[in-house]
Amino acid sequence: MAEVTARRGAGAHAVAGAAALAAGAKLPAAEAAGVEFEASFAGETASVEETASAPEAPLVRVAGFSFSYEEPDGSLRPVLRDVSFAVKEGAFCVVTGPTGCGKTTLLRSLKPELAPVGVRAGRIEACGQVLLDAPSAEECPYAAADRAKAPSAASAPAFDPRACGHVSAAQAAPLPKAASAASAPDPRIRAAQIGFVMQDPDAQLVCDTVLHELAFGLENLGTPQDEMRRRVAEAAHFFGIEPWLHAACETLSGGQKQIVNLAAALALRPRLLLLDEPTAQLDPNAQSQFIALLARVNRDLGVTVVMSTHAPEDVAGCATCRLELGAPLAPAPCAVACERLRPRWRARAEALAASEPCLVVRGAHFRYGRGEPWVLRGLDLAVRRGSVHAVVGGNGCGKSTLLKLMAGVEKPQRGRVGNALARSQALLPQDPKALLVCDSVAEELAEWRARCGWAPHDERAMLSRFGLDGCETLHPYDLSGGQQQMLALAKLLLTGARLLLLDEPTKGLDPQACADMARTLRALADEGRTAVLVTHDLDFAYVAADEVTMLFDGEAACTEPAEAFFANNLVYRPSAASRLFALID
């Protein structure tokens, strides 16, 4: 993971109208984005003072916050250094930055129950509570509680004279009585005032039905029944989830699950809502729906929102301030990418003109059960050997089903699938965890060595190619989502498969990782291997694909070279500007 960085100057920008705004009254986004100031750092408190001198104190105030993780060998891995910012009550703050820059660490540090384990320094206040005041350890409730529990913690080596807040997992438990009553408010208030929504829609759900899920937090806080009914009713009504209130969580779509998670957090009536890349796992429709609901929560209910994301463009309309961790990356307009891509498109078109189709689907009809509706009805598709073929389309149009048919996992009830490379194929699932079976990255890459006959140095080459150097001993689950995706892809590439089938390969990836993925796929095609990917990410299809098929109503509506496909579309177009385009060559 990249060492990080909110460094002075190049570091934390708080692009913010929020500081000067009263809660509720918002500037239009364009105007808000115009007001830009550098966040203050520890030692230069001028700008913090400035915010504090506003009529209302900010809801969240972070000053000189640094955080380091402790490695198993005792060394410290700094993740955040001297981060300072303030968020006004009623603001919508977006936190951006590349993978591994500490977005999650920062957000979790704002939620006492989830504060990560490591060495920290600085001061954090949220909702009128001091969550961290590390320069004087005795005042820090967590450090004090921790000392009371584990005396050895106090003697642990500190990497910085100021870094004295040594936090352990024990702090998540209710504070012992030793901590002073003033610094340890009612746990009920603390849990309720700050809501937290994480990335994975599925794993966050605790109960079996939506109704249970909404009531879960209220039950934990010992809310009386009548009050609970009212809160659940209000949350369900606000988010419009009455129709599936009794549905089993397992039957919901990813977008619905994430809305339930949001509603469950909101049933506790928080003042501050923290969201850690909440839309990363969702498809574009679900993303915009989620963002719209979140904006309503912020605007209508006056809940302060701090949200991290890889796609700040999506929330540009409702965000009032922005915190950039790490080096900011400016988006490039689509026209620039188009100019850069044109020579490649031309060259690829010539190269593929003579190429035979290696994967042909003819008149495929498919449905999952006798009484079920048809997912595919008479689909025709031909994939040329040595091409990167993207399949795009709306939700539930049968993209993933088509991929299963191509992979031979499912058989069409009518029609046929001819795959010349059926003996040398590999499938990258939507969730790379389905492919990761070993206890370390190195073992993972070595799993099929004997079967396929590659050499250990191939594995090392793969590791450096995908930027996984130094991760050999880590458990695959300790990698970030993007790194897991890269590891899964590396494992499949090692097999030397001539045909790669990829299901949503860019889900949850940041622009840098997307660009890497695009480069990898192009290099494969140049080697003469074939890749079929189904994706919602049109920007990615634009930069990576040679040919694109639009799926609609169980049929292939059209198949064209990428250039022609996007030129002729009105709706299915890449974004006007994207940070991915800035990284593509």
Next chain:
Amino acid sequence: MNPFAAWHPAVAFAFFAGVIALSMAAMHPVYVALSCAGALGCLAAVRGGRAALRALAWAVPLVAVVAAANCLFVASGSTEIVRVGTRAVYVEALAYGLVAGGMLASVLLWFSSYAVCMGSEDTLALFGRALPTTTLMVSQVMRLVPQFVRRGRIVAAVQDAASAAAPATARERARGRLRVTSVLMGWGMEDGLIRSDAMRARGYDCGVRRTTYRRYRFGAVDAALAGTVVALVVANAALAFVACGQFRFYPALSALVPWWGYGAYALLLAVPIMLRAREWWLWRK
């Protein structure tokens, strides 16, 4: 369709608990026959006539197998039917086997109705107050089981689709299938970490006694029906005790005579059918 849907889950629970207990205890031909008929009727009321007929497809062979096994292995009784080699087959042993098989089938049939009428939510509503942690666990397990099954399919599909690294031997193939379990375990545990964070974020274990959200209120009508069911169960328990005490399978079957006590049992067993009939009457137009 659950005939108890409009009632507090305590009613359904009282009914099924009582009926299943009586069915298991009353080793008496008429009681078992009534129980079988009642269970089939209840299944028809709950899941439709077709489901009840389909249940017969396994219930009848089950009874036949138990009856055959009993009369082949138990050489008691006084009325010989046939002789297989040196072993005699007696009417009494056959009757005992039929009744025992019928009892087993009826209990299984009652349980299949129970599963429909008492969902996890109803169970939680009943016991949630006394066992908040257990009910939460049940709720989680109810969610995780289908999730595991779905993920298992995904993992197996991914393995099958990776033909470039296809297992060369049957042994490798089998190992791959075993791996599915370990993947699911790892994946599940990883999810568990996130889930426990999500639980703590919403104040789980924050030192306050949990309350439970209850969907159901136990009203006077619920109390009346539950009281009736409990009274019928208690009365029938006494009657069944008397009836079973007077009936003998061995050495010779006791004679069966008409008795009003059987009517009381039939009345109890017909409760779900009557509730369903009431529903039908309300919506007859």
